[in-house]
Amino acid sequence: MPRLRRVRPRRACDEDCLSALPDGLMSRLDTRSPLSTAVHARRWARVPRKLPAYNFRVSDILPPEYDRTVALRRRNLPRDAALASVLDGLMASCEVSTMRAFVDGITGFLDADGGAARRCVKTLRLEFFQTHDGGRMADRLIADAVDGWGVQDLEVVVRPASTQAPAPQYSFPHGRLKDGGRSRLRSLTLGNCTVPPRLHRYDALTTLVLRDMPASTPVALYERVLSECKRLQVLHLTSCCCAEDRLVVCSQIRELVVDACSFMVIELRDLPMLARLACLTNAVELVFGSVPCLTHTNLSFSVEEDALVLPPKRHHHDQLNHFLGTSPTMANLVIRFTGPKRWIGSKELHKPLLHLKRLLIADLPSNWDVSWTRNFLMDAPSLELLHIHLAHSQEASESFGIIWSTTKLHPHIKELVLIGFTLTGRQMELLKYLVSTCTSLRRLVLLKDGHVRYNGLWDWDIVGLAQQECQWRDHDKRTVTRMIKSGPRPLAQVILA
Template identity: 45%
Template sequence: MPRIKRPRRCERPSSDAGDAAADRLSALPDDLLHLILLRLDTRTALSTAALARRWARLPRELPALELRVGDVLPRRYHRALALHHSRLAPGVVPDAAALLELDALIARCQRRAMRAFADGVTGLLMEFPAAGDGEEDDQRRQAKSLRLEFFPTEEAGCVDRLIPTALAAWGVEHLELVARPPHLDLYDGPAYAFPHHLLSDELHRSRLRRLKLANCTVPPLHRYGALAELVLRDMPASTPMSTYRRLFTSTGSPLETLRLVSCGCAGTARQLVVSSSTSRLRELVVDGCSFLAIELRALPMLERLACQGRDTVELRLGSVPRLAHVSLAFSERSKPGHGELGCFLDGGAAGVSTLAVRFTGPSRWIAPRPLETKLTGLRRLLVADVPSSWDVTWTRLLLMAAPALEVMHIHVAPPGPDEEEEKPGREIRWPAFKFRHRRLREVAVAGFGRTWRQIFLVRYMARVCKAMQRVLLLKDWCVREIGLWDWELVQQQECPWSEEEKAVLRKQVRYGRYWCRPQLQVVVG
């Protein structure tokens, strides 16, 4: 019978061998260790201090810190939250006892998560103390950005201690606070009050350059001498309009960029009126807010404006002499009278050089009435996400209002699953009049479906635009945004048209009853 050879018992490494293994990590160069830490989240990067002696000091040099209470929430919290939402869905008979049990479980998970979050923040403050605590400058933490996500419970007092230390001692310049509303929160107001009263040191406070607040109170801007960008998100519906007006009229505010995202406001008029001749604001973004009208009477430094949302907002422009880039996006008509382009583009937009508009919805709500004012400075135009059921010839309104327009790109959105069998919407009957455009040199239609109205529009432009050099008819192409005010056309797949079909399209664009443009470059893709 053959003998079975037993494996030899592994000997336990001695302490010297353990030190040698630890020294292998310590032998790595600092640049390599920094690259490893930059690819880890903050929680994991801080825990690497237990690996080796050299790793203990490296977390001090992390340029960005992100502390989120969501990282410590258990899986049963998310399951209970999803089950709670399903029990309250329309058509479902709610079970009161089961809902109360879920509410208690969700609240208990939030309290425990905030205790763990507070313990972690307290340990971080003890490990990396503030200035003046007897530690040398090169031994204190250094960070440029800090992001905090928390529930505003009793344990949130650690955030009040962390913010002054981060700004004064760690050199944080970019700060983001996200106050997640607790479950079944009945308080109608900001969930967290930004502790500006704790930041009494003028020298340290001036380091803050970028501030993002979600569901938080708005601090007095004149207290922050270097603040260049402010982002407000998820402000409650009880926020008075005076809070938003102070953002523009705050004396001594250096603010250059302001973004309002999903912000509510109180009152029946819900009209934001801005008039500040001393404002330094250069960029304004309003996205998904509940304003009904925005009137910019005086913003002398404003260069970029973006107004987007599900509901349309009436936009009135006054003295904005430097306004050069405008982006407008609305998907539904919420108020009578918003069907005219004059509600969005009036005399204040005469100097705009780049314009991107996205007016969409189930049916065309743009009335075919020409603009009373001229967009004399407009050079580049994008009309994106036009529903396939709309009469695309409404874009002639913008062409007729922009005598200096050079590039015009139109994107027709593909029909959705519910729109495949829908009939095209009502057509526009344009009156007969003579019109000539002498600057437009390029027209592109992305999502070109070879419909009669699309061909009619392209042929019309080829006839009236005397400087036209190139026409692009792109079937399976889309628009890729580059920021809010720039874009590029991107091909999604190869063109399915045959060479014969392409030749027919080129002939339709180049030749007509009243014009002949054989030199016109027509690209079909």
């Protein structure tokens, strides 16, 4: 006799269990969960429209093994060619299958309620591998988001695939956007994408970020961005290449960041409104023109030994010297030394930095001459904070027979931090000079170990103060204490760590 089984009645909603979840629970989920389930849950597709930002990134659904394999292959591991070929094939297969699921998920998300959804979304971030289906999906998503949802901040990044043959750049779907949508965009980030033509139609655009532009990009494209985007306030160029060597910048922008780009010369010809500048790139020559409103500056030069033969040292010093002279409003300055070459001499500045209040000199090799920091101190009468980070160097110290005079006092500096302080003769001379000339010094920090933690591009913290006091030798402590007490007034706080 056959066994009888109890059959549960089917739900009226065709077993759409996800739709039975409360809105309060669903609205707290990130966009990944609605994306992966929108094709299965009818009501779920209506919940994410309440979110102010959508983040659709293919990297969020890649398996952890993929990133570990990519890291291995970047280090040319494994050495065995056959095994490396197998790993490359697995990576390519993973990218194809992941993109297929990614495209299906977003397509289901857009189609869940018949494509008639009117969402209210401010920000859309999209990252994907360049494939035929991926490009079509991106075109539709961008057009719907900008024209239909009211997106104002758009980020589109095409992730490079692991295959040897590079895929063509993704073409931004300029032709699919209506004039109202183009006029609504305020912030646009493009990574490995073509820049849309007729940028003057994006008349509300204030922020533009370009990443991973190919070497075939003409310099006229970057200059067209500056000339056509009349309201542009912020321009970031990251890992951008160019067919020419020289970039001339003339604009009303207020913030310019150039990071890891291939420009050999950047000419800041006419920037009357520029307030924030960061140049974090390799072997670049800066030609400074008119920057009368500049207040926040970050200069970082990384020069490899065999990458480029640099001009004479004096040339680099004169360039920096001239730049500081054309920036009378400078208030915050970060200078980083990330290469083995010394590119600043110890000559006096051409003009005083009357408004400079905060100065960080970072990654300065301990064997270099630090006497030129005195020139900053003396030519910046309003300076209140001076942080110097000395990086350990294996090379022998350079000898400079410079005698420092202590006749000129500094009335405003309140905080002095020396990181990597090792009590060498040159560092002790610098410390003695600073303690004896800074009449308002209230806080002195000497760290044998520590580093700088950057908060953005123009602010920083000193890491190492929270650590336990290190074991200074009694003799070193007495030597430093005597030197500190020889100053014009007692200090409120002294930290030896």
